[in-house]
Amino acid sequence: MVKIVDAPEGVEGHGFFATSLDKVIGMARANSLWPLPFATSCCGIEFMATMGSNYDLGRFGSERLSFSPRQADLLMVMGTIAKKMGPVLKQVYDQMAEPKWVIAVGACASSGGIFDTYSVLQGIDKIIPVDVYVPGCPPRPEQIIEGVMKIQELAKHESLRRRNSDEYKKMLESYNIETI
Amino acid sequence: MSQLDTHNHGNFVSTETIDGEIATLNLGPTHPATHGVFQNVMKVDGERILSSEPTIGYIHRAFEKLAERRPYNQITPITDRLNYCSSPINNMGWHMTVEKLAGIHVPKKVDYMRVIIMELARISDHLVCNSVIGVDTGALTGFTYVFQEREKIYEMFEEVCGARLTTNIGRIGGFEREFSPVFFSKLKKFLKEFPGKYQEFDDLLTRNRIFMDRVIGAGPITPEKAIGYGFTGPNLRAAGVDYDVRVMNPYSSYEDFDFTIPIGKDGDTYDRFIVRQEEIKQSFYIIQQPLDAMPEGLFHACTCFLPSCQGRGIQQHGSLNLSL
Amino acid sequence: MSAQEINNASVLEALAAEFGELIINSDEPYGFLTIEIPAEKNTAIIQWLKEHPTIKMNFLTDLCGVHFPDNKGKEIGVVYHLHSWTNNFRMRIKCFVAAATPEVPTLITLFDAANWMERETFDFYGIQFVGHPDLRRILNMDEMDYHPLLKQYALEDETRDDKDDRFFGR
Numbered sequence: 001m002v003k004i005v006d007a008p009e010g011v012e013g014h015g016f017f018a019t020s021l022d023k024v025i026g027m028a029r030a031n032s033l034w035p036l037p038f039a040t041s042c043c044g045i046e047f048m049a050t051m052g053s054n055y056d057l058g059r060f061g062s063e064r065l066s067f068s069p070r071q072a073d074l075l076m077v078m079g080t081i082a083k084k085m086g087p088v089l090k091q092v093y094d095q096m097a098e099p100k101w102v103i104a105v106g107a108c109a110s111s112g113g114i115f116d117t118y119s120v121l122q123g124i125d126k127i128i129p130v131d132v133y134v135p136g137c138p139p140r141p142e143q144i145i146e147g148v149m150k151i152q153e154l155a156k157h158e159s160l161r162r163r164n165s166d167e168y169k170k171m172l173e174s175y176n177i178e179t180i
Numbered sequence: 181m182s183q184l185d186t187h188n189h190g191n192f193v194s195t196e197t198i199d200g201e202i203a204t205l206n207l208g209p210t211h212p213a214t215h216g217v218f219q220n221v222m223k224v225d226g227e228r229i230l231s232s233e234p235t236i237g238y239i240h241r242a243f244e245k246l247a248e249r250r251p252y253n254q255i256t257p258i259t260d261r262l263n264y265c266s267s268p269i270n271n272m273g274w275h276m277t278v279e280k281l282a283g284i285h286v287p288k289k290v291d292y293m294r295v296i297i298m299e300l301a302r303i304s305d306h307l308v309c310n311s312v313i314g315v316d317t318g319a320l321t322g323f324t325y326v327f328q329e330r331e332k333i334y335e336m337f338e339e340v341c342g343a344r345l346t347t348n349i350g351r352i353g354g355f356e357r358e359f360s361p362v363f364f365s366k367l368k369k370f371l372k373e374f375p376g377k378y379q380e381f382d383d384l385l386t387r388n389r390i391f392m393d394r395v396i397g398a399g400p401i402t403p404e405k406a407i408g409y410g411f412t413g414p415n416l417r418a419a420g421v422d423y424d425v426r427v428m429n430p431y432s433s434y435e436d437f438d439f440t441i442p443i444g445k446d447g448d449t450y451d452r453f454i455v456r457q458e459e460i461k462q463s464f465y466i467i468q469q470p471l472d473a474m475p476e477g478l479f480h481a482c483t484c485f486l487p488s489c490q491g492r493g494i495q496q497h498g499s500l501n502l503s504l
Numbered sequence: 505m506s507a508q509e510i511n512n513a514s515v516l517e518a519l520a521a522e523f524g525e526l527i528i529n530s531d532e533p534y535g536f537l538t539i540e541i542p543a544e545k546n547t548a549i550i551q552w553l554k555e556h557p558t559i560k561m562n563f564l565t566d567l568c569g570v571h572f573p574d575n576k577g578k579e580i581g582v583v584y585h586l587h588s589w590t591n592n593f594r595m596r597i598k599c600f601v602a603a604a605t606p607e608v609p610t611l612i613t614l615f616d617a618a619n620w621m622e623r624e625t626f627d628f629y630g631i632q633f634v635g636h637p638d639l640r641r642i643l644n645m646d647e648m649d650y651h652p653l654l655k656q657y658a659l660e661d662e663t664r665d666d667k668d669d670r671f672f673g674r
Contacts, residue, residue, distance in 0.1 A: 237644060240643040245659045281534070408616040409617050410563070410615070
């Protein structure tokens with residue numbers, strides 16, 4: 001069954017349809033998120049299951065994995081991020097073009113999980129801003145999909161000016177991420 | 181070329197060049213083909229890799245130090261995460277180590293139950309390896325086929341322990357409960373359907389001309405080198421060494437079962453693929469044997485306490501040789 | 505020894521005949537032959553075991569460190585697990601050094617696998633493998649200034665301030 005997304009609210013008449021640009025762009029973005037799978041460990045295997053035919057992330061317009069940060073919209077951090085990996089993750093985030101979203105999948109990415117140790121970063125939100133946290137060790141594919149759907153909601157309703165706002169810039173500066 | 185050789189002790193070095201033009205290429209730590217995290221700084225001449233300097237440790241999680249302070253039964257969840265493609269094998273390896281240390285003898289039934297779970301885990305692990313090598317060489321279809329089969333294995337694990345991937349399956353001394361009738365019906369259904377699905381996957385890749393061209397002769401290793409570098413498991417067998425710990429040092433009653441050890445010839449990527457494909461078949465063949473001959477008895481050992489032992493278990497675990 | 509079966513007693517006997525006093529002590533926990541040797545003789549003894557015509561310890565299963573802070577003068581240990589595939593015989597070799605001078609000769613000349621294992625042991629315990637061509641940290645960051653598996657260091661990162669002890673029952 002082919003399911004097409006509903007059109008945003010707007011004024012419809014014979015031969016025309018009017019709505020705000022925000023809504024159209026939000027709809028387009030939300031349904032064509034290109035994820036960058038930053039899969040380091042166990043959660044990455046569950047992500048593979050999510051991409052597989054039983055769960056099929058492609059139903060949400062995210063089947064096109066982008067391994068290049070330049071082309072990706074959604075950074076999915078799945079698995080333990082060791083301190084050695086931290087700078088690499090930050091660089092990948094830096095290289096992504098705006099607008100960009102981040103999901104921390106699993107306990108390790110969200111908080112360090114059971115690995116409260118000298119070598120593990122206690123949550124990726126220490127180095128980059130995170131939009132959605134998915135709990136679980138590892139989360140089930142359904143949970144990962146729900147995380148992606150939450151990002152879709154965010155993308156759908158985000159104001160086009162948000163990324164230029166002072167608040168957003170301040171937030172990035174608090175992470176020592178350069179703003180243009 | 182001598183410059184390249186000097187700082188590369190123990191790393192792969194070839195001294196032949198085609199036209200003498202050498203480029204340095206950084207691969208990883210986040211590269212689609214590294215699966216997990218691993219950095220390689222390579223000197224390449226065209227498409228030939230002359231030398232590489234690998235860096236690991238991007239996912240160092242300090243298992244050793246974590247395990248130092250935990251009671252033995254709390255270490256099981258950590259072993260899940262050692263090789264998360266086949267957590268049950270790690271779990272059982274750990275259980276058996278502690279049982280040996282504490283002098284616990286498990287009933288035959290536990291051994292047989294473990295073999296079923298371990299061989300299912302081996303199948304699911306090899307399916308990941310072999311389908312992903314397909315993805316890396318440009319064939320996504322096989323991946324989508326076999327991941328459906330993996331889901332079925334996950335469902336069986338869920339039936340036994342409640343989790344899919346990080347299973348924490350069983351206990352030191354056996355299992356926490358009997359396998360349920362649902363598990364057996366799912367297993368029987370799986371055993372019936374799997375060969376057909378496996379054949380479909382096999383047909384897609386094994387004799388596929390494009391796939392063969394891309395993997396035959398890629399990354400070969402000689403038996404001597406493989407042993408010197410401490411290879412075990414399918415990678416070693418692909419190099420032509422018929423060493424399998426299930427036969428050399430049978431654990432969990434593997435000596436009761438009949439199976440063949442596939443070995444390769446050249447130790448290249450294709451041989452590794454073929455050995456894994458064949459091992460999936462063998463695992464499938466093994467599972468049926470304990471299932472048919474499941475002994476009566478308890479699903480756990482009868483013991484009430486662990487004697488206090490100094491932390492030698494941890495060192496023991498290091499040498500455990502979890503060959504997957 | 506050719507006609508003789510390879511077992512704990514026969515290997516120990518052969519070792520004692522060849523090296524005598526160098527075998528400091530021996531034990532068989534759970535039927536696993538374990539000997540202790542002086543650190544500076546490890547290469548010679550392991551090479552002899554590897555090249556012996558019948559014992560043939562051809563495989564280095566594991567190489568790891570241990571730290572016993574109370575064992576004065578022998579705080580740091582290196583444990584080798586050897587396996588002979590032709591005889592299907594395993595043994596464990598231990599050598600201990602003082603924490604002040606943790607120096608052990610490298611095994612790289614005998615087994616390629618020792619390269620990364622020794623780097624890991626250096627990373628964790630700070631053991632200097634004399635003769636290792638590339639003794640750098642392998643798992644931890646190069647910037648790390650201590651060897652984390654030594655017992656005096658805590659498991660958790662001591663610089664962190666994010667986890668409130670009230671929530672973790674500490």
